[in-house]
Amino acid sequence: MTAPRFAVGARVLILDLGKHGHVRIPHYVRGQVAEVERYCGAYRNPEDLAYGRYDGPRIDLYRVRIAQAALWPGYAGDAADDLEIEVYDHWLAPAEAGGRGETPPC
Amino acid sequence: MLICEGEAGGDYYALMTEAMHRLLLERGVLAPEDVDTLVADLTAPNSGWGARVVARAWVDPGFKARLLADGRAGCAELGYPVREAQLVVLENTPALHNLVVCTLCSCYPRSLLGQPPWWYVSKAYRARAVREPRAVLAELGYVLPESVKLRVHDSNADLRYLVLPMRPAGTEGWDEAALAACIGRDALVGAAPARVP
Structure with missing residues (x-):
């Protein structure tokens, strides 16, 4: 078993893989830059399990944190409010400059 | 056999469930108490x-x-x-x-x-x-x-x-x-x- 790809505190980009079917990454977080809050362990991929493929590899799962103000333009709550969500490793990339969420909206 | 009826007569899904239950019992896949145990596990937490x-x-x-x-x-x-x-x-x-x-x-x-x-x-x-x-x-x-x-x-x-x-x-x-x-x-x-x- 290899070490998780991302450390707590790492900045990650949530990818939009465009997959159909039983996908656990909701559209509203795709394309967002987030911060890794914790590593949750490795789990079989629900995208496989839902279709009876039980022997796939286990995939690292992270909880990541996103500012509500970045998720929802015009968010009405406090500027400090945020959201945490679980994201599988294959939906993540290291956040690089220029990714959506790196720059404030026009 | 339990007869399940909705307002329009036999309830298709209830009958199918009952038939499946009976088949699983007959084939020995389920013991009679297994479903009761599962229902208890589902209804006990609160x-x-x-x-x-x-x-x-x-x-x-x-x-x-x-x-x-x-x-x-x-x-x-x-x-x-x-x-x-x-x-x-x-x-x-x-x-x-x-x-x-x-x-x-x-x-x-x-x-x-x-x-x-x-x-x-x-x-x-x-x-x-x-x-x-x-x-x-x-x-x-x-x-x-x-x-x-x-x-x-x-x-x-x-x-x-x-x-x-x-x-x-x-x-x-x-x-x-x-x-x-x-x-x-x-x-x-x-x-x-x-x-x-």
């Missing part, structure tokens, strides 16, 4: 179990620390087996309030709390709890002070969540049973505070 976990955490700092480190192990100490997943316990403080939603379906720690409230599975709650959580809380009767940071947890994948609400003022010296009565079902997902009854 929010009172979660309330007792919280009350213990309020009176026992060592237990609280273990519960926050590993929710499932903490619940197991009180005899509640959380079967479906890891359990992450989210502590509310004067500066931070936690709210749980499953936007994709209705993930909920059912083996501890039983079935979720009707509004938790509604599309309106699932859509709005992430987008305008303070308005949703206010509609549920809880106006969160502006000074308290709100953290929404989308229970979207492999973990389950339990909110540890703040102990209400005026409950100093209360025993665990009296404290548990302050903790309603909605407080365990952050949709309400704990309140003195």
Whole structure:
């Protein structure tokens, strides 16, 4: 078993893989830059399990944190409010400059 | 054989369920008591179990620390087996309030709390709890002070969540049973505070 790809505190980009079917990454977080809050362990991929493929590899799962103000333009709550969500490793990339969420909206 | 009838006569799905049950018994896949055991496992958990976990955490700092480190192990100490997943316990403080939603379906720690409230599975709650959580809380009767940071947890994948609400003022010296009565079902997902009854 290899070490998780991302450390707590790492900045990650949530990818939009465009997959159909039983996908656990909701559209509203795709394309967002987030911060890794914790590593949750490795789990079989629900995208496989839902279709009876039980022997796939286990995939690292992270909880990541996103500012509500970045998720929802015009968010009405406090500027400090945020959201945490679980994201599988294959939906993540290291956040690089220029990714959506790196720059404030026009 | 049990005959199931709806208003229009035989209920197709009930009959199919009964037929499948009988076949599984005949083939020896299920023993007669297996379904009863499964139904009992589904119906026994309830929010009172979660309330007792919280009350213990309020009176026992060592237990609280273990519960926050590993929710499932903490619940197991009180005899509640959380079967479906890891359990992450989210502590509310004067500066931070936690709210749980499953936007994709209705993930909920059912083996501890039983079935979720009707509004938790509604599309309106699932859509709005992430987008305008303070308005949703206010509609549920809880106006969160502006000074308290709100953290929404989308229970979207492999973990389950339990909110540890703040102990209400005026409950100093209360025993665990009296404290548990302050903790309603909605407080365990952050949709309400704990309140003195």
